[in-house]
Amino acid sequence: MKINTYRTILEQMWQKDKKCFASDAEFPPHCLRCGKPLNKRLVVNALSRYADVHICEDCGMDEALRDACGQVLPMWEWYALSYKRDMPFHCDGPALTTDCSFxxxxxxxxxxxxxxxxxxxxxxxxxxxxxxxxxxxxxxxxxxxxxxxxxxxxxxxxxxxxxxxxxxxxxxxxxxxxxxxxxxxxxxxxxxxxxxxxxxxxxxxxxxxxxxxxxxxxxxxxxxxxxxxxx
Ligand SMILES: [Zn+2]
Structure with a gap:
């Protein structure tokens, strides 16, 4: 059995998005954290502190500032996981979430x-x-x-x-x-x-x-x- 967390779900999403950067990204995918387009050059974007995914520069800065004062943005509020995104996420195996269905x-x-x-x-x-x-x-x-x-x-x-x-x-x-x-x-x-x-x-x-x-x-x-x- 494999258990999913918000981190593993975001990392799965990023594995797909990352493919757009094979030779820079003509149409860069959106930042999983805020929804704005990422920079066309992968290296210009920031690596998140909470998942092995790249996020936009602004989000990288915001994570650092929030981290310093202990005000972490909950992962379920990330653009890619929040209700604002039309596409539901799918994963194999149980997921640990903050939504209680029972x-x-x-x-x-x-x-x-x-x-x-x-x-x-x-x-x-x-x-x-x-x-x-x-x-x-x-x-x-x-x-x-x-x-x-x-x-x-x-x-x-x-x-x-x-x-x-x-x-x-x-x-x-x-x-x-x-x-x-x-x-x-x-x-x-x-x-x-x-x-x-x-x-x-x-x-x-x-x-x-x-x-x-x-x-x-x-x-x-x-x-x-x-x-x-x-x-
Ligand atoms: Zn962002």
């Missing part, structure tokens, strides 16, 4: 997990809790008392989790913190962020906590069949 599960029936007093949506089958100790990630799994995952479902959960930790964004707590600033949904707590994804059988909520010496990542897996059956 809000209905949070207002439906609830249940308790063993040894846990918090209520979870009834469709939640399992969640993982990870923390980064300065060297590596440690993960524990928490199963609902209800339906146990079949081999097929367990494989899907394992593949998602493995692919997640293979992303450079989840290499360390620091990389996850940088990723959250530009690519995750902020919350009222400045060190907590959300992202959402879906696989064949699951809706997935990633809750990221960027504080050191705390639990840093929760992955909640909700069975679509149960979630949508109770819609």
């Amino acid at each position: 809000n209905h599960i949070y207002t439906g029936s609830k249940k308790l997990f063993p040894f846990n007093h918090l209520e979870h949506p009834v469709s939640e089958m399992v969640y993982s809790r990870s923390d980064y100790d300065g060297h590596k990630w440690w993960t524990t799994w928490h199963h609902s008392d209800g339906e146990r995952p079949t081999t097929e479902l367990a494989t899907e959960i394992d593949q998602f989790t493995e692919a997640l930790f293979q992303l450079p964004e989840f290499k360390t707590l620091d990389t996850m913190r940088c990723f959250c600033r530009a690519s995750a949904q902020p919350t009222s707590e400045s060190t907590e962020f959300n992202l959402y994804a879906a696989t064949e059988h699951f809706y997935i909520w990633l809750r990221m906590i960027t504080r050191p010496r705390d639990y840093n990542l929760y992955c909640h897996f909700y069975l679509k069949e149960t979630a949508d059956g109770s819609k």
Whole structure:
């Protein structure tokens, strides 16, 4: 399984746009960040700090200024990813986005997990809790008392989790913190962020906590069949 982020989606777009520059660009593609035409000469454009793509000179300057004062432009506001662009983007595999397509599960029936007093949506089958100790990630799994995952479902959960930790964004707590600033949904707590994804059988909520010496990542897996059956 390959998991997409806003970064990987932009990099895929750029792989196509870049071909226009084979011998300078007669009709340069638009800057993925602001939508203005790029300079005809590839080297005159700037390399983004957040994805391996070229952006226009103005955007290069804007990124540097925003970076200096910690005011990163969220990647979902980039021209190429925002609603302003007519063409929807396509990608193979699940994408981590700030749009939650399964809000209905949070207002439906609830249940308790063993040894846990918090209520979870009834469709939640399992969640993982990870923390980064300065060297590596440690993960524990928490199963609902209800339906146990079949081999097929367990494989899907394992593949998602493995692919997640293979992303450079989840290499360390620091990389996850940088990723959250530009690519995750902020919350009222400045060190907590959300992202959402879906696989064949699951809706997935990633809750990221960027504080050191705390639990840093929760992955909640909700069975679509149960979630949508109770819609
Ligand atoms: Zn630009």
